[in-house]
Amino acid sequence: MISLSLSHLADVLGGRLVVRGDDTPDTLVSGLVDTDSRLIGPGGIFVAKPGETTDGHLFVGTAVERGAALAIVERELDDAVSQIVVPDAVAALSDLARDVVARVRDAGPLQIVGITGSNGKTTTKNLLARILEDEGETVAPRASFNNEVGAPLTMLRVTENTRYLVSEFGASAPGAIAHLAGLVTPDVGVVLMVGMAHAGGFGGIESTFHAKSELVKATREGGLAVLNADDPRVAAMEPIARERGQEVRWFGRGERAEVRALDVEVSASGTRADLLVDGEPFTLTLRVLGEHHVMNALAALAAATALGVAAADAIARLETVEIAERWRMQPLGSDRVRIINDAYNASPDSMAAALRTLAQITGPEERTVAVLGAMSELGEYADEEHDRVGLLAVRLRIQRIVVIGPEARRMYLEAIAQGSWDGEAVFFADADAAYDYLSTELRDGDRVLVKSSNSAGLRHLGDRLGDLFA
Structure with missing residues (x-):
């Protein structure tokens, strides 16, 4: 995390500052933020999140032993670490992420990409991050950090030198994507597909459509919407994007797509596809198994080239990816x-x-x-x-x-x-x-x-x- 004073953090979180040891309100903290005490390192910030089976407050001592400089808690504790007492630790995590990302964005060239869809989010996030990391410091989620805890934790890893933040947004309920994307207002919003995943929690596929379209609504005015031309429900988000003055960039297999796959051949060693990127022909040999991952690669390629990455460079980087993620094909x-x-x-x-x-x-x-x-x-x-x-x-x-x-x-x-x-x-x-x-x-x-x-x-x-x- 970027360096901030304890007093500033307390103001941002609307919490009560409890100073311990040699700290003062002006003491600066800049360590990584986490809700898992086992992942805290020297100078870290531990968020004591109440859980379904246990309570993060029980592990503040462990976080201190590992070098925590600050604990964000819902009740004051006797542990020898400065604390900010807040009504809701998870909400505080979001407030902190919003403030940190805004400060980095105001001070530097940070560009933010948000990704959602019923399937393929994590693969697309990993593919896009692989492309962008050769352009500059890139922050992307670990595994599927895409919920109300994981997404802010990822956002808080940005530094003054971060050039790209790739955020993955899952939808646990209507409004979840709007909240998470609203923390950062992406420059680019990528919608992969609207399918039956989580449909039981939303009440049907039309409700899922509205949930996924929240990302387009949260992408900044004048930004870019990267949409799946082959999915009628995703394509139906175009008017939402146009109303916000966003450019629309299409990916898919059909003629409408600016980033398009033509012939696709699948084998046990990967997938080969002939591509057209803004009318220019390329060949992609993807090591990741499965024809369906070609669409994820197209989405990543559409976003990356819109951000200024040369198509040939982006494709070469995609071809170095061996697996999308552990336990995914x-x-x-x-x-x-x-x-x-x-x-x-x-x-x-x-x-x-x-x-x-x-x-x-x-x-x-x-x-x-x-x-x-x-x-x-x-x-x-x-x-x-x-x-x-x-x-x-x-x-x-x-x-x-x-x-x-x-x-x-x-x-x-x-x-x-x-x-x-x-x-x-x-x-x-x-x-x-x-x-x-x-x-x-x-x-x-x-x-x-x-x-x-x-x-x-x-x-x-x-x-x-x-x-x-x-």
Whole structure:
């Protein structure tokens, strides 16, 4: 974080300053901010956030031992560290992020990109950050830091020398993106797609559309909206952008897109695509598995070139990326038995894309194996969407369908109903039982997809299988 005095921080947070030790109100702090005491270092600022299972106030002592210079708390503590007492620690985190980013922006060349969408946010964020980091100091989220805690923590990593801030915005509820993007007012807003992810929490896909469009509304007037030309709901955000005087830059597969993919070829080693970038031809060879990641690459390329990066340079940097993120289409195992661990997130759209990728990268002498768990946050749509996945797996001729967990059982039942009843589809109550089966069932030439929402916990099963067949 940039250097600020304790008194200034107290004013920004609307809190009561409690000075301890040799500190005074004029003492400057500039360490990294975090809500995890284990990640605090010398000079750091620890935010004592109450949690669902524990209370951050219990770990202030640990933060002090690790060198914390300040604690942001909701009640005064006896610990030997200066404190700012606030009504709401999470709200204080947002207030602090807003102030810090505004100060950096006023003093330097900082440009801010916000990214949202039902799928692909983390991959696109990582691809864009890879492009921009060669242009200047770039701050981007760790993993999927895209909520009311993670997004401000990322913003607080900016310094006076930061040239680009790439923020990823998730939507836990209507208004969440508006709040998070409103902390920084992005110069560029990127909307990837509007799909069924989290639809249960929003009341349907139209409500999801309104939630995702909050980013366009929060992008600064006269800024840039980077929109998916192939998604009708994203394309419908164009009038919102125009009303705010924003330029619209399109990406996609259709003729409308200024950053466009033409022929796309998928293999086990990656994806090749012929591109047109503002009418100029290029070839992209992406190591990240899956045809669907071409769209994420197009979005990153559209944003980067709008920020002044040469298309050839941006494409060369994209080609150095080996995986999007851990547990996202991550190749494990060996050439003998290839495991694709994609079990950090799952929605109907990403599940379908992963299954299609599995079918595309498997040769005629190899066998497709799909290890599937539940998709979360679908609400009333859960049964129907799990049925669709089971149906799709059969239609793609996936040769072994391994379904895990009671929440995912409908995938198995649908696969059985569609004809995969002679051992092609099996069901297990938990990951351990599935591991025991797979450790003896898998054979040379198998290509195995492990796919589920994070809550299903199958990412660890994918890791175990990867180690077993390494």
